[in-house]
Amino acid sequence: MADQNKLVKEITSMDEDFAKWYTDVVKKAELASYSGVRGCMVIRPYGTALWENIRNDLDSRFKATGHENVMMPMFIPESLLQKEKDHVEGFAPEVAWVTHGGEEKLQERLCVRPTSETLFCDHYSEVIHSYKDLPKLYNQWCSVVRWEKTTRPFLRTMEFFWQEGHTMHETAEEAIEETERMLNVYADFCEQSLAIPVVKGKKTDKEKFAGAESTYTIEALMHDGKALQSGTSHYFGDGFSHAFNITFTGRENTIQYPHQTSWGMSSRIIGAIIMTHGDDNGLVLPPAVAPVQVVIVPIATHKPGVTEKAQELCERLQKGFRVKLDLSDNSAGWKFAEYEMKGVPLRLEIGPKDIEKNQCVLVRRDNREKSFVSLDSLEEEITAHLKALHDALYQKALDRREEMTYTVSNLDEMIENATNRPGFIKAMWCGELACEEKLKEVAGVTSRCIPFEQEAITDTCVCCGKPAKHMLYWGKAY
């Protein structure tokens, strides 16, 4: 009653301390907990169920675009990693090495995969011989290891879970098309399933993936105004093909090198969900991936018939939704708070008064609006409310992003904005690395992407004043 809007007292409010709010939500919603291994987390059942839903949704999108799943080794011999120069330079500082097998020192050390381009390439060199073998459209679900200095649950851990697609194509055009196609798959997934609006674009050379010719990205804006790269798609050209000697006989009977792509989305996206939709009462989950879409809280279970009615309702709804019935002897109020903290989209309350009137109470997580719903039309109501909730989450996130997106035309404005207002900053750029570096130094921002949707703000670079080539999104990033 002291604070009507914040019913869950155990979570630090966002305004007070966003970083603490984040870890509170991760812990209180039982998504993950720290493990005994430095920088690695235990993803708890609720977090795992969320990841499985994300995975199944994405996987079906990959299948629909013609991809097949494979499983590669988790070790990479040093010589294999060394084959592509830019790639190894990019990853060398953060790979973990296996030097012993049992008691014996290995002749060649093995790295624990930080990403699997080299393994895929090694395999592709064996299985690709003719243009008829192309395209190869492979994906793998796995975990990878990067020896990070600083870690945070989901956002940056030493081991993280992801999928990595690796494809080979006959022509550059086809590969570029694939790179763009998969970026769109990610963007659609974020918007349709996670209710997270994203900006699609291309990374600058400074920010692109080690070994890639070009890197595409989807960038999302978190509640605190920091950007989160939510998925990437890379076009490699034929650089790795040359390095790994992958060749095929083309249609004209000549030896050719295939063109490659890779693309990935990681368990970091769970961090994006938390920081896009969460509020001071905890997690808010988009219905498409929520482990529990509807929780049923029976009221006054000691009264005759209540438990039975709740069970009956649960069985009925399980046919169409992910439903949980909580029959524990915690108080109703405790349960309300608990499932709000865990972000369950809809709550149904059913008590003696409802049973009399053949209704139940339906409460939405995002705005906590209550309505009385007839049991006769419950399925329809739930479907409609889940849809409305998804749309509201998306719209709210989009509105916030727009509110927190600023446009600047010179260096003073850039510094003033970056210092005082968290969010995306749109500004023109000449294309020079020096300007990117200077902006990082004087304003603390990095280029997030060169958006596909370009606007002409001015015709000069925000930093040096020379003629501008592109409009970029800038910001501080996770």
Place this chain on the structure above:
RNA sequence: CGGGGUGUGGCGAAGUUUGGUAUCGCGCUUGGUUCGGGACCAAGAGGCCAUGGGUUCAAGUCCCGUCACUCCGACCA
């Protein structure tokens, strides 16, 4: 990897300044009463105070090291 902070039952903390054998709240167990926004009563269980050394008759407390977590930078999905 540089700078700061923190480590005490499962969780959150007090106790550290000024050494004297560990306290509180929540949670947990059992029984009972409750039940429409984190219920109440009663009785219990649970900690060699992160870790390794050192000082001392005596260390949660003082000294040195290590580890983990965390915040701010640098690096990165």
